[in-house]
Amino acid sequence: MAARIIDGAKLAERIWADTSEQVAELARRGRRLKLAALMVGEPPACRVYARSQAKQCSRMKIDYELVQLPAESDADAVTDRIDEMNRDPALTGIMVHQPLPSWIDMPAIQLRIDPYKDVEGVNPANIGMVFYKKPILAPCTALAEVELVNETDMQLRGANAVVVGQGAIVGLPISTLLIQQFATVTGCHIATRNLVEHTRQAELLIVAVGKPGLITAEHVKPGAVVIDVGINRVETTDADGKKVSRTVGDVDFESVREVAGAITPVPGGVGPVTVTMLLRNTVEAARKQMARDR
């Protein structure tokens, strides 16, 4: 029996509707939201992302400001600007577009963002607060994955989970969130010997590596929930021999769906939920600030 497809787009719509309702409620209480995105120079990928973000904020009735600094800015210029944004009471959310210029140390910048305005949840302090089970704002992708798992009937408590890929922004935070929901979590990565021996034990398998086709049917325990965080552009040839480019995950969807119990597609799985999570965090940030300043 083929796996249930977990529909990220549909889930994102529900979160969107709920978030939108919360924005309206805050507006009724006199609290307007404003998200500022800092960009140094103009990396092409950032420009596209910023435009789509501006559009989403406008639909959600969140004010949006793109703060652009010159490409040659040094770390001090960036931190000074962030300090200013931290102090501005009208600004309720701050995010920083990546990549920054190579001479700027990203974690040092992230450490500077007010944890209560850090809507991406990337300030090391916010990651640490997840450790302490007192999250202020948690990383969006990790939050998105938990929401997707909650779409299935999986009980996290006591479940064996394997997280392949242990980066600071996705793999490690999701491992922590899952442990705090009492899953038994194994963190695998490039140096793991016999990956398949680990993944085949997983009732929940989360893959965040960035390597198309890494996970095939033989890696998956029958009935497992599979969450594919990878977003890879690959070139293939269509029936007419023409080169086409498409987006795939780290999981070989066609073979794995025959084995898994539930699976997220790429595109249409983790991606849309993560994007919506940034907006939900923007609302959450405003609420947390109001509670703090009360």
Added chain:
Amino acid sequence: MAARIIDGAKLAERIWADTSEQVAELARRGRRLKLAALMVGEPPACRVYARSQAKQCSRMKIDYELVQLPAESDADAVTDRIDEMNRDPALTGIMVHQPLPSWIDMPAIQLRIDPYKDVEGVNPANIGMVFYKKPILAPCTALAEVELVNETDMQLRGANAVVVGQGAIVGLPISTLLIQQFATVTGCHIATRNLVEHTRQAELLIVAVGKPGLITAEHVKPGAVVIDVGINRVETTDADGKKVSRTVGDVDFESVREVAGAITPVPGGVGPVTVTMLLRNTVEAARKQMARDR
């Protein structure tokens, strides 16, 4: 063949000698170290700890100040005092004695300590910086465990490690440090089903639960390295039928030493190394401040 006993006291002595040499070198460069320990009220366990700490600092030629606040202090009084300590350039290290009064939220206090003076490595920002592989000051117990593993000839890269107990101060940070040294790490805890199935796969087994005798020979893979973080007082009866109290770990030492390749004893394993690690972090803090302010 019985396991090699990893001698924590001896390792602590070596770290002590090295740290002491660094204190002398900083003194030659005109940098005197001062550790301040904040205590609210006078919890009995803290008093003993503070006295032993004062003695150690004096031997190490680190100035030491015990900062005492009244038992009825509120969170504002504590954070105000920490802000003062953060600003004092003569103070190079800060720690806060636990427990705080029940009405004070510990992570909120820890978040306030300057990450560059946080010698216990408990500020959530410092935990997050470990995630980002840019540690400023890491949690002492987790650092101690890595040092103890390095006393064996275990290669962490690719090794299967299991960490039983996933608290914020020990289990979670050590899991992160091990993953960053490219071990494959499974985090187990109270809700883990079939603990023995996980632990028997472990080439490195770290136990930080606080439950005497939790791990017995059947849990351990032959030849594994076993690090016992538990410190439990238990009452037993001696040969004459007299009640005696002694300190044991979470590992049943006598049975496990017959199976393991190497094992830390309790007492004399993790304990003395952790205590010394606080002093090493105090030196590290001063160095990091000098680098930051250069």
